[in-house]
Amino acid sequence: MTAQLLWLVPGLPLLGAVVLGCCGRVLPARVAGAIGAGSVGAAGLVAAVIALRWWHQAPAGDVVIDPLWSWMALPGFSSRIALYLDPVSLLMTLVITLVGFLIHLFSTEYMAGEDGYSRYFAYLNLFVAAMLLLVLASDLLVMFVGWEGVGVCSYLLVGFWYGDPANGYAAQKSFIVTRIADIAMLAGLLLLSLQLGTLDIQPMLAAARADWAPGAMAPTLAALLLLIGGWGKSAQAPLHTWLPDAMAGPTPVSALIHAATMVTAGVYLVVRLHGLFEMAPAVLDVIALGAVATLLIAACCALVQSDIKRVLAYSTMSQIGYMFLALGAGAWGAALFHFLTHAVFKALLFLSAGAITMRLHHEQNIFKMGGLRGELPIAFWSFLVGAASLAALPLVSAGFFSKEMVLGAAWARPGLGAVMWVAGITGAFLTAVYSFRAVFLVFLGPVTTRVSGSYGVRIWLPLCVLAAVALGIGWLETPAFLGGAQIFAAMLAPVLGAGVVERLPLLVPVAGMVVPVAGVVVSYGLYRSGFWHAQAVRPAGVLRRFLGSGMGFDALFEVTLVRPYLWLVAVLRRDPVDRLFDVLRDVAMAAHRWLRAGQGGKLRRYAAWLVAGSAAAVLCVVFA
Amino acid sequence: MIPWTAPLVLALMLFLLGLLGLLARRGLVFVLMSIEIMLNAAGLLFVAAGARWGNPDGQIMFIFVLNLAGAELALGLILLLRIRARLPDLDADAADLLRDAP
Amino acid sequence: MIGFYAAAGVTLAATAAAITRANPVHALLCFVVSLLGMAVVFFLLGAAFAAALEVIVYAGAIVVMFLFVVMMLSLDRAAKARERDWLTRPVWVVPLILVSVLGGALARVWVLRAAGGVIAVTPQAVGVRLFEADLGAVELASMLLLAGLIAAFHLGRQAE
Numbered sequence: 001m002t003a004q005l006l007w008l009v010p011g012l013p014l015l016g017a018v019v020l021g022c023c024g025r026v027l028p029a030r031v032a033g034a035i036g037a038g039s040v041g042a043a044g045l046v047a048a049v050i051a052l053r054w055w056h057q058a059p060a061g062d063v064v065i066d067p068l069w070s071w072m073a074l075p076g077f078s079s080r081i082a083l084y085l086d087p088v089s090l091l092m093t094l095v096i097t098l099v100g101f102l103i104h105l106f107s108t109e110y111m112a113g114e115d116g117y118s119r120y121f122a123y124l125n126l127f128v129a130a131m132l133l134l135v136l137a138s139d140l141l142v143m144f145v146g147w148e149g150v151g152v153c154s155y156l157l158v159g160f161w162y163g164d165p166a167n168g169y170a171a172q173k174s175f176i177v178t179r180i181a182d183i184a185m186l187a188g189l190l191l192l193s194l195q196l197g198t199l200d201i202q203p204m205l206a207a208a209r210a211d212w213a214p215g216a217m218a219p220t221l222a223a224l225l226l227l228i229g230g231w232g233k234s235a236q237a238p239l240h241t242w243l244p245d246a247m248a249g250p251t252p253v254s255a256l257i258h259a260a261t262m263v264t265a266g267v268y269l270v271v272r273l274h275g276l277f278e279m280a281p282a283v284l285d286v287i288a289l290g291a292v293a294t295l296l297i298a299a300c301c302a303l304v305q306s307d308i309k310r311v312l313a314y315s316t317m318s319q320i321g322y323m324f325l326a327l328g329a330g331a332w333g334a335a336l337f338h339f340l341t342h343a344v345f346k347a348l349l350f351l352s353a354g355a356i357t358m359r360l361h362h363e364q365n366i367f368k369m370g371g372l373r374g375e376l377p378i379a380f381w382s383f384l385v386g387a388a389s390l391a392a393l394p395l396v397s398a399g400f401f402s403k404e405m406v407l408g409a410a411w412a413r414p415g416l417g418a419v420m421w422v423a424g425i426t427g428a429f430l431t432a433v434y435s436f437r438a439v440f441l442v443f444l445g446p447v448t449t450r451v452s453g454s455y456g457v458r459i460w461l462p463l464c465v466l467a468a469v470a471l472g473i474g475w476l477e478t479p480a481f482l483g484g485a486q487i488f489a490a491m492l493a494p495v496l497g498a499g500v501v502e503r504l505p506l507l508v509p510v511a512g513m514v515v516p517v518a519g520v521v522v523s524y525g526l527y528r529s530g531f532w533h534a535q536a537v538r539p540a541g542v543l544r545r546f547l548g549s550g551m552g553f554d555a556l557f558e559v560t561l562v563r564p565y566l567w568l569v570a571v572l573r574r575d576p577v578d579r580l581f582d583v584l585r586d587v588a589m590a591a592h593r594w595l596r597a598g599q600g601g602k603l604r605r606y607a608a609w610l611v612a613g614s615a616a617a618v619l620c621v622v623f624a
Numbered sequence: 625m626i627p628w629t630a631p632l633v634l635a636l637m638l639f640l641l642g643l644l645g646l647l648a649r650r651g652l653v654f655v656l657m658s659i660e661i662m663l664n665a666a667g668l669l670f671v672a673a674g675a676r677w678g679n680p681d682g683q684i685m686f687i688f689v690l691n692l693a694g695a696e697l698a699l700g701l702i703l704l705l706r707i708r709a710r711l712p713d714l715d716a717d718a719a720d721l722l723r724d725a726p
Numbered sequence: 727m728i729g730f731y732a733a734a735g736v737t738l739a740a741t742a743a744a745i746t747r748a749n750p751v752h753a754l755l756c757f758v759v760s761l762l763g764m765a766v767v768f769f770l771l772g773a774a775f776a777a778a779l780e781v782i783v784y785a786g787a788i789v790v791m792f793l794f795v796v797m798m799l800s801l802d803r804a805a806k807a808r809e810r811d812w813l814t815r816p817v818w819v820v821p822l823i824l825v826s827v828l829g830g831a832l833a834r835v836w837v838l839r840a841a842g843g844v845i846a847v848t849p850q851a852v853g854v855r856l857f858e859a860d861l862g863a864v865e866l867a868s869m870l871l872l873a874g875l876i877a878a879f880h881l882g883r884q885a886e
Contacts, residue, residue: 601723603716618831645745647821650812653750675771678845680855683776691867695874701795702881
């Protein structure tokens with residue numbers, strides 16, 4: 001029965017997208033919103049039903065495959081479109097549909113009155129359908145279709161307000177950077193299909209285990225190429241430059257695409273193919289080091305941002321860095337747990353930010369906000385819960401538990417473990433500092449901008465639901481000294497193997513509890529001393545400019561990639577290769593002119609040529 | 625006895641002299657005269673060939689060459705007189721209206 | 727033998743002189759000398775008829791006609807000076823090169839053939855052949871002369 005229902009999960013949002021795409025313009029706004037949110041809600045309902053049945057009785061082998069169509073059947077390679085449901089993809093599906101539904105509901109009120117209302121929901125539904133296809137695909141080729149689909153939808157939604165060319169430029173940037181990463185991913189897929197003969201995930205992994213030795217060139221190269229693809233989609237260094245600019249899209253879009261779901265596609269890819277990545281320990285080291293770099297770079301940059309959405313964008317980058325940190329330590333379950341909590345609290349943070357800005361005439365500069373604790377209590381409490389989860393305040397927030405799991409796994413990793421743990425703890429400190437910097441600047445102090453309007457149920461209901469989940473969901477998986485619950489790990493065990501409970505020294509959990517609190521205290525101290533306010537007033541020094549521009553990555557890419565490419569374009573515009581062939585024409589014309597000069601009409605000249613020709617002919621006869 | 629190659633060499637050299645005159649002289653009168661020299665040399669060649677094998681065809685050919693030279697020279701000279709209006713100094717190099725106009 | 731070489735030498739010298747004169751009348755007269763030398767050569771080759779014809783027709787009619795027309799041109803002093811100006815040393819260089827190349831090629835072809843003697847051919851033999859076997863050619867030759875006559879008459883009349 002599950003197999004019969006499974007296709008509805010990506011199918012319903014796709015149907016919604018098609019309907020809205022075709023007739024959206026003639027539908028009244030309420031209907032369009034209902035179709036948009038309803039399709040995702042229905043998909044979520046189906047997913048919940050499937051999950052309940054699963055919990056009641058897991059299917060045989062803990063996996064359900066729903067083959068839909070055969071795509072291509074060539075000698076040596078075949079691919080089919082099939083949906084593959086196991087605990088990992090079930091988890092992803094639940095998050096995408098349920099969090100997605102809440103965001104859709106929020107959007108119906110947030111985007112009310114906007115031009116292109118139904119276009120928005122068409123794109124958003126299409127995105128959800130593509131993302132579900134990505135996580136439910138049983139074949140890497142089908143997953144790549146979903147991968148590209150979410151990229152296109154991200155482009156369409158970031159550039160939603162296309163009247164302003166800056167939005168179009170931001171959309172182009174996000175698309176091009178992820179596209180470049182996708183080239184690497186495609187190369188990886190080609191390598192896998194050529195070497196192993198199939199891209200159907202489970203048979204492919206079995207073939208890899210049989211044919212390839214761990215640490216060999218082939219798995220390392222394939223894993224590295226796929227990793228680069230994942231880095232681009234997940235906005236990890238060095239392919240992260242697009243995410244802050246992608247905040248040009250509407251806030252619910254940022255919540256869904258650039259926080260909860262699309263940017264975690266890279267994490268999902270590694271978890272799904274963890275069998276391959278386990279065979280390439282060098283690539284796991286690369287993942288770990290890249291994660292360390294990203295989470296620190298992003299946390300530092302978030303300290304000086306003045307746009308609230310950019311603060312959240314950099315924090316997303318940093319938190320996904322934590323997920324990759326767990327992946328680098330081989331702790332697939334920890335990465336997924338952090339994904340779960342992050343999806344909830346990041347969506348909560350973005351929606352609260354949206355709720356704030358929609359009451360402030362879309363003012364996004366935190367230095368122009370202040371004292372909103374009294375004015376917007378719902379927004380205040382939701383944002384506070386989200387920030388607490390982000391900063392991983394101990395015990396009260398879900399983020400604490402997931403971050404503990406990640407940091408514990410990092411510590412336990414042989415080799416780079418110590419470096420990763422230190423980076424993680426430092427990042428946790430910085431995260432607490434910048435997240436509460438935003439809280440204090442926005443909600444405390446005197447009121448700087450007046451609020452207007454009010455909230456409907458469609459605004460505060462998603463906020464409350466997400467806040468409740470952000471507080472409670474952490475208790476699914478707790479460290480040993482807090483009860484040792486292993487519900488989450490048990491659910492994923494059939495896919496990822498049983499988690500190993502490490503014996504950690506006392507330092508690790510204690511530091512994990514103390515450091516975020518210390519960060520909050522430091523941030524409050526800096527707030528009281530006026531340090532944060534000074535950022536708005538004092539002209540930017542070198543360090544602040546460097547951090548504010550994302551540590552100069554944009555400028556680096558501009559100089560090393562964009563300018564040489566544009567120079568090459570300018571050179572080739574004059575079509576130099578064609579000019580080479582013009583030389584032939586010039587030679588022919590010159591010869592023509594030269595020969596023409598010989599037709600002088602002079603009798604004696606002609607006679608002389610006759611003599612020369614005759615002599616040549618006779619000599620040919622004589623000597624030939 | 626005269627070796628048969630001697631008249632052949634003489635004919636060749638006369639022909640070459642005529643050719644030289646044709647290439648080097650600019651006046652139309654001299655051009656016509658050089659053509660006559662060349663025709664004469666060809667005639668000598670025929671006669672020498674006829675003498676080699678005792679065949680009267682050689683001298684007969686010589687008669688026809690003479691014939692031809694006379695007819696051609698008559699016409700050539702008339703044309704020379706006619707062209708004098710256009711080319712007062714009878715310069716062969718000036719008669720170049722059949723050139724490829726640039 | 728000696729006679730032949732003497733006649734040949736005279737012919738060559740006279741021809742060389744003919745092409746290098748500035749005055750056309752002088753050139754033609756040198757040409758006449760060359761023709762007379764040629765007649766001697768024909769005679770020594772046993773072709774008496776050809777020798778006679780050379781003198782009577784070529785030197786006596788054709789060149790004379792040439793001389794008449796040249797006189798008619800009445801080239802004045804200026805024309806003679808111009809002709810002399812055109813006869814500079816560098817004029818001969820390229821023609822000499824070309825001619826020597828051609829001459830060398832041709833010489834290589836036919837000078838190195840086997841030698842042989844000469845056999846005299848009498849006018850009687852020529853006459854018999856002419857009016858028996860080559861009668862058609864004789865008629866055609868006369869047609870050619872007729873055509874030349876008419877054309878010259880026609881073109882010449884326009885000149886008046």
